Amino acid sequence: MNPPRPQSAPVTRRALSSKAERFTESVIREMTRLAIRYGAVNLAQGFPDFPAPAEIKRAAQEAIAADINQYAITWGAKRFRDAIAENFQRTQGLAPDPETEITVCCGSTEAMISSMMAIINPGDEVVVFEPFYENYGPDAILSGATPRFVKLRPPDWTFDPAELAAAFGPATKALILNTPNNPTGRVFDRAELECIRDLCVRWNTFAITDEIYEHMVYDGARHISLATIEGMRERTLTVNALSKTYSVTGWRVGWVIAPPDVTAAIRKVHDFLTVGAAAPLQEAGAVALRFPLDYYQTLAREYVARRDRMMGILASAGFRCFKPRGAYYIMTDISAFGFPDDVAFAQYLVKDIGVAAVPGSSFYSDSADGRTHLRFTFCKTEKTFQAAAERLAKLRTAP
Numbered sequence: 001m002n003p004p005r006p007q008s009a010p011v012t013r014r015a016l017s018s019k020a021e022r023f024t025e026s027v028i029r030e031m032t033r034l035a036i037r038y039g040a041v042n043l044a045q046g047f048p049d050f051p052a053p054a055e056i057k058r059a060a061q062e063a064i065a066a067d068i069n070q071y072a073i074t075w076g077a078k079r080f081r082d083a084i085a086e087n088f089q090r091t092q093g094l095a096p097d098p099e100t101e102i103t104v105c106c107g108s109t110e111a112m113i114s115s116m117m118a119i120i121n122p123g124d125e126v127v128v129f130e131p132f133y134e135n136y137g138p139d140a141i142l143s144g145a146t147p148r149f150v151k152l153r154p155p156d157w158t159f160d161p162a163e164l165a166a167a168f169g170p171a172t173k174a175l176i177l178n179t180p181n182n183p184t185g186r187v188f189d190r191a192e193l194e195c196i197r198d199l200c201v202r203w204n205t206f207a208i209t210d211e212i213y214e215h216m217v218y219d220g221a222r223h224i225s226l227a228t229i230e231g232m233r234e235r236t237l238t239v240n241a242l243s244k245t246y247s248v249t250g251w252r253v254g255w256v257i258a259p260p261d262v263t264a265a266i267r268k269v270h271d272f273l274t275v276g277a278a279a280p281l282q283e284a285g286a287v288a289l290r291f292p293l294d295y296y297q298t299l300a301r302e303y304v305a306r307r308d309r310m311m312g313i314l315a316s317a318g319f320r321c322f323k324p325r326g327a328y329y330i331m332t333d334i335s336a337f338g339f340p341d342d343v344a345f346a347q348y349l350v351k352d353i354g355v356a357a358v359p360g361s362s363f364y365s366d367s368a369d370g371r372t373h374l375r376f377t378f379c380k381t382e383k384t385f386q387a388a389a390e391r392l393a394k395l396r397t398a399p
């Protein structure tokens with residue numbers, strides 16, 4: 001016989017982290033879960049549904065077979081850091097020192113939060129363009145920074161230099177940039193980057209730049225790394241990853257390139273957060289980063305065809321599309337459908353039409369600013385486009 005169970009005392013909940021209470025779960029990842037639940041075509045989360053390159057997969061398999069299965073050096077396997085440095089030199093003409101200026105992390109997600117935790121003190125502010133990739137909000141809260149938002153305005157998603165200047169002040173510690181930009185597709189040009197530089201120099205701030213879509217640029221747009229702008233190298237933290245360029249979002253391998261003193265702080269934060277990224281996948285990354293130029297040209301060519309296919313599908317279904325020149329998302333205007341807001345429309349789309357997209361409000365600090373927008377990704381196969389086209393054809397615009 002089981003012993004009698006002790007009478008349980010009423011549980012008084014202890015307070016949870018007030019930081020964790022200040023943000024919600026990711027809307028993007030939530031839309032993926034809804035897509036699975038309703039059997040919807042997932043055009044919400046940015047992961048390719050086509051295979052990763054055979055060479056990168058083979059390199060990972062070989063690394064595991066060769067027993068590269070224990071911890072790599074916490075800030076990254078030497079071969080991989082050397083490949084990152086060579087790659088940055090080849091693409092942007094800058095040669096970071098792999099021994100003192102590179103930290104390998106678990107995806108660009110960890111590279112971003114480790115970078116912020118390495119530089120932020122209580123009272124510090126960060127300037128963030130909005131709409132913004134939704135992680136930057138929680139990153140600011142977790143690291144203790146107060147965000148100052150500056151609008152990118154449609155249709156071109158450019159910023160007003162006066163508004164940007166007004167966001168800077170003595171408390172500004174860093175500006176966060178994402179180019180090519182998610183969700184708008186904006187590829188920041190040299191004049192914009194120089195405007196950012198002038199303010200960073202004037203207020204002596206850092207810049208953290210998320211360049212994960214560097215190779216997805218279309219219609220003659222050119223990706224310029226902020227660190228290459230004169231006066232920026234010594235104050236820029238450049239975040240990147242294998243995730244998008246090599247279609248391996250599940251591998252969780254990224255990095256940050258930063259000046260030596262900043263790197264020393266990032267490495268400490270990174271070590272105690274995660275110890276390190278997967279060792280055999282770093283070996284595969286070293287192979288991938290040395291792919292010939294042709295790989296990147298084909299990648300961009302295939303993505304521009306996917307963009308045009310998706311633009312066509314969305315336009316025929318009644319969406320007003322903002323044509324992206326970079327990254328792999330299309331921001332749309334949904335006013336024509338007559339729904340009260342973006343969330344209501346996204347719910348209807350996923351449940352009744354069978355297509356998942358991301359409500360625009362998840363990219364804004366004030367949800368009202370995103371209520372007429374929905375974001376679709378186009379990192380998908382023709383089969384997925386076909387299914388989305390059939391389903392979206394059932395949509396009706398408001399009379």
Ligand SMILES: Cc1ncc(COP(=O)(O)O)c(C=O)c1O
Binds near residue numbers: 046178
């Ligand atoms: C701008 C941006 N940064 C970072 C990430 C996440 O990158 P990772 O998978 O390397 O953590 C994404 C993913 O969608 C993104 O769009």
